[in-house]
């Protein structure tokens with residue numbers, strides 16, 4: 001059965017490649033990513049993953065591609081119950097780093113796998129402790145542009161690693177696709193390619 005990745009994120013494609021699962025990338029799903037009033041962060045991230053997966057399934061059908069399973073994912077940085085998405089401007093990026101500096105936050109990543117009528121969801125929550133950063137360090141990091149397309153305005157897989165003091169949870173989850181849960185969901189769907197030699 002074909003696995004489709006409904007994502008425009010190059011990180012998600014690289015992480016799937018890491019576990020040697022063959023897949024086809026669908027165009028990035030175009031969905032409204034506005035949180036609902038009062039929506040809890042985990043519920044929001046899971047809803048986003050489900051909507052991306054469902055949008056991917058509709059796209060697959062519309063393009064006449066063979067039936068398969070469609071994987072969608074979403075990642076948000078959460079600080080004190082506030083969802084931090086991607087920075088909208090330089091000032092916003094600096095504001096987010098100032099919130100994260102010296103503090104602990106959560107990175108929530110959800111996965112949704114749509115098979116026909118069924119949609120399975122999995123979620124990973126990682127605690128990330130940031131170092132205490134000076135204003136100059138934050139400005140220098142923001143000016144690299146690395147965090148522009150990333151939740152919370154940083155990328156742990158790049159120079160952003162220098163901002164992090166410690167992490168408890170899933171490194172791949174922080175990067176955008178928790179491989180621990182991905183493997184389980186794929187196995188449940190009968191896609192356990194990784195163990196075939």
Ligand SMILES: Cc1cn([C@H]2C[C@H](O)[C@@H](COP(=O)(O)OP(=O)(O)OP(=O)(O)O)O2)c(=O)[nH]c1=O
Nearest residue numbers: 007008009028074075150151154155156175176
């Ligand atoms: C915290 C963090 C996030 N990110 C990325 C993962 C996600 O790609 C992005 C969060 O935005 P998302 O909306 O989850 O994903 P996306 O818009 O990049 O891709 P798509 O919706 O098409 O699947 O932030 C990192 O790459 N490194 C990090 O350390």
